[in-house]
Amino acid sequence: MRRVREALAVVFLGLATVAAAADAPAPPAPPPPLWAGQAEISFVSTTGNTDVQTFGAAGQLTWHPAPWSMEARAAFLRGEADGEVKARSFAALLRGGRNLTPRLEVYVQGDYLKNTFAGIDGRISGEGGLAYALLLGPAHTLKAQAGLGYVNEKRVVGDDRSFAAAKGGLLYKWKFSKTGELSDELTGTADLEDSKDWRATNTFAVAAALSTKLSLKLSHALAYLNEPVPGFHKTDTITSFALVAKF
Secondary structure, eight states: OHHHHHHHHHHHHHHHHHHHHHHSOOOOOOOOOSEEEEEEEEEEEEOSSSOEEEEEEEEEEEEOOTTEEEEEEEEEEEEEETTEEEEEEEEEEEEEEEESSSSEEEEEEEEEEEEGGGTEEEEEEEEEEEEEEEEEOSSEEEEEEEEEEEEEEEESSSOOEEEEEEEEEEEEEEOOSSSEEEEEEEEEEEESSOTTOEEEEEEEEEEEESSSSEEEEEEEEEEEESSOOTTSOSEEEEEEEEEEEEO
């Protein structure tokens, strides 16, 4: 009988331990690393009926001394067809933010773009605003942001543009597996002086890890100007397949 009581005590103790573990809240997600970055490169070459070469490179660096954060991005693209340069662009972004709550962030951001093949000789813009995390993960994250800023745009032809702007956007990420991630970033800019002069960009990407440091990424970027530079189209798209290295 004594052994039976001891065995029952062990069983009840085990059940109590399991129940306590089940009721305990899940451990919080670990904080992001202080420093993180990635670099990517893509190259496409075709010969025969058409001789086309396209080269692209991009990099991203983040610094996250919570509650502060800093992000820097840069991207370069060059395309050549039959010995003639058909596309060349450079874009850069610098963003700083501070979390006021786990969901609410105040931020400032500056952007630069040079794409003469889209009629933009140089565009500099700055903004400040608020961002709110609608989804915190871990599988799905969604952030909405809105702000006010100023845009100075030098054009290859026609009049240059300088105007106060209202900006808004959505940033979504879905980690659908341990090695796969989908992201989509949508932004819109409204000219507060000319309602017809509005712009939008959308960047969609799917990445699959090859190792802890390397991954492959397929992305599609769209840029739309409702009032384009005279002689140029409203829409530009870039589709790329890149090798990404994280550090």
